[in-house]
Amino acid sequence: MLARSSFGRVGSAAVATPANARNMATLREIELRLKSVRNIEKITKSMKMIASTKLAKAQRAMQAGKQYGLANAELFQHVPAESPAKRKLFIVVSSDKGLCGGIHSSVTKATRRAFADKESEVEQDSPVMVIGDKSKAQLSRALPNNLAMSFNQIGRDIPTFADAAGVADLIISSGVEYDSIVIVYNKFVSAISYESAVVEVDTEKMLKDAPGFKAYEMEDDVTKDLAEFALANAIYAALTEGHACEQSAxxxxxxxASKNASDMIGRLQMQYNRGRQATITSELVDIITGASAL
Structure with missing residues (x-):
């Protein structure tokens, strides 16, 4: 009986917590959160400076890579398609890195729209190859049966023509059947905006059947090498432009993120100041009340 009464008194004493102690605990939590947000702000500002430095290099590489794409466009002007190809090979260009907004979702959505659009006449079993782990993870859920091949560790720094040539060689030697090749990538509009774009690359068969190429007598190896080189050119142009978009994003x-962290720091600092002021006021009231009682 004595033990029960003692336990009851101890329990009631533990429940009754002074108001000052609760305020101090809340202030301590706010202080820890302020410290955490300040550390996040330092990280995001550092990453912004690094991305700004890399963006200048990426834009210079993009200007050089665009010349390869323009050469391809001029070549394909003389190869008009006699009939639209239905079995298309989609090459989706993204990267392995994150923390760049919805840039990977942009090319993923463009690929999904191409399969969902009835007017495009794309076969539902058309193969898809992805450059980059980010879009691969998204398309493996949306189009799991179409994913034929994926590439990673491409363009960790500024993409080179050797990277594009290696990808083109693996695509051609993969044994996947297709009528034409469609590259889905992010097009650089300005330093603050981008949009998904599509470029179509002609295959060896399309080059052989083109009237403009039939006028010349060429060996089979020449057409094959030209088709492979054109594919590498198009992939290189898409890689460099996509890399510039990624650094900009x-x-x-x-x-x-830095602006949001600054706003959060301001709100938390104001909340901390108000709590601290309330605690000081409460302590002053206790002191004055005690002095008046004496």
Whole structure:
């Protein structure tokens, strides 16, 4: 009986917590959160500076890579398609890195729209190859049966023509059947915007059947090498432009994250100041009340 009464008194004493102690605990939590948000702000500002530096290099590489794409476009002007190809090979260009907004979702959505669009006449079993782990993870859920091949560790730094040539060689030697090749990539509009774009690359068979090429007597190896080189050119142009878009999107994302962290720091600092002021006022009231009682 004595033990029960003692336990009851101890329990009631533990439940009754002073108001000052609760305020101090809340202030301590706010202080820890302020420290955490300040550390996040330092990280996002550093990442923004790094992305800004890389963006300048990526834009210079993009200007050089665009010349390869323009050469391809001029070549394919003389190869009009006699009939639209239905079994298309989609090459989706993304990257392995994140923290760059919805840039990977942009090419994924464009690929899904191409399969969902009835007017495009794309066969539902058309193969898809992905450059980059981010879009691969998204398309493996949306189009799991179409995913034929994926590439990673491409363009970790500025993409080179050797990277594009290696990808083109693996695609041609993969044994996947297709009528034409469609490259889905992010097009650089400005330093703050981008959009998904599609470029179609002619295959060896399309080059052989083109009236403009039939006028010249060429060996089979020449047409084959030309088709492979044109594919490498198109992939290189898409890789360099997509890399520039990625660095631009990452810089903008880190800039927005830094601004959000600054706003959160301001709100938490105001909340901390108000709580601290309330605690000091409560302590002063206790002191004055005690002094008046004496």
């Amino acid at each position: 990452r810089r903008n994302a880190m800039d927005n």
